[in-house]
Amino acid sequence: MIGPRRLLPSMPALLALEAVDRLATVSAAAQELSLTQGAVSRALQGLEGQLGVALFVRERQRLRLTPAAQDYVRHVRVHLTGLSQASLRLRTNPGGGGLSLAILPAFGVQWLAPRLPDFARANPGVTVHLSTRLRPFDFAAEGFDAAIHFGRADWPGAEHLLLLEEVVLPVCAPAVMPEPVTEAEALLALPLLQLESRPGAWGRYLAQQGLPGQRPVGMVFDQFATMIQAAIHGLGVALLPEFLIQDALRDGQLVPAWPARGHGLGSYYLVWPRDVPPRPPLIAFRDWIAAQAG
Template identity: 35%
Template structure:
């Protein structure tokens, strides 16, 4: 592979190559780059000519990277990532620019949103972008600065800060508890409809949260149940007298205080999962992320550092 001059054409070709190598499709790369498929193919051919190597083996229905292509993809991805991070840091040294954060939906609604105003007011030049999802972030291909996870804290290759602990307890409406004689009688759960958060943490099964609580308290559970893809939906169903949900302490304080939800028996258990802030290791010293962590500390969201 000969060393070409890094002209605009070569740099453009390298960017096009990286997208095509990620997608393994000139058609999908063209869609992402807002180009035609033939324009992408032309850029790759020009880059191959400039380097003096073949980067793709073009088969009838798929692309295959050559060994040279694999080497180049690794180098370009690493260096383009460093450039992108440096450009973002140049923009945010004075806490201006964008902070892109991924957060689990119910955590965002029940914990973060009631407190977020103070963060916005403290850093008015910092544009906060919140996206909610239960899935983990791919920091190599997605443009998030950091994410909050509910899980076990084992996130290889990432910088991890442990946030608050969690506990969980069954909750329902007062009327439902009366109708099913639940007050002080956890054994009566076998005649109830259980409301499940189907994705309480990444790669969890739909019954995992309830099963963990039941195992800790030696309580039998019924087979029947309803599932929801967000914990707040299960809690809303519990408020409306549909059944019994697992409530996390950080989510249910307001409903318990107002009487919209009750805990029919005091059998809360510490959750095996905790909340964590994660980011790329090379972003751990970013002023934006440090500001967000400091704000979490001020608002009681951090109990330990990893």
């Protein structure tokens, strides 16, 4: 049930409030909204008058929201985002068959994307919208139906479906290692490539091979894709999830530097909000991806 209509601000007023909070000046908000400064100021004054509450502390040429207004605009931003997402889903899928999914870049490109045509063939009425997110987020704030999560089954307020347990393998270009190493310790003599978000990955892997306490250093990358290319071009040995390098191993661009697999930091999950009844497109996607991962 909608509350008293007298407390429902206009959309222009809410957009002006959100923009001024984010950009800190009326002039910047006006430029983003393609309005005059006077129009933005009038919208804000009208909002304060309607709510009967002062929303800003005015400091020279800048506006600073009061603590109460800061809390208010957080709620406003959540609902504006939700309205935008709902409008996008309606526009692109008038029949209600849209699914908004947040994905991890490497998993999305290497594992999910090659399989999506099968989902599209089986579910022609569902259009999947993919957006990259590297870290967990608030489902209510972002408006996604589901997300691909890496780590443990610990996303608060979410249901989890295990997709893939990560297995890692040290690999390099054939030219980096003309002769296979005969023991894991020999890896320490080779240039090791590392991922910025997983600084202890080599130490964990070497401990699994019976070499605890190692903290090797090496060239650092911020994305798996970049590190894979660096390994292919001979910059060193990369510790990579096996599912990301199957093609490169098959084609001979990469070879195992040491044959033992290791356990990664976590697993890949499909997660969706627990307190929101899943829509038919999500149910169809969940059942399909469970079969793919099975």
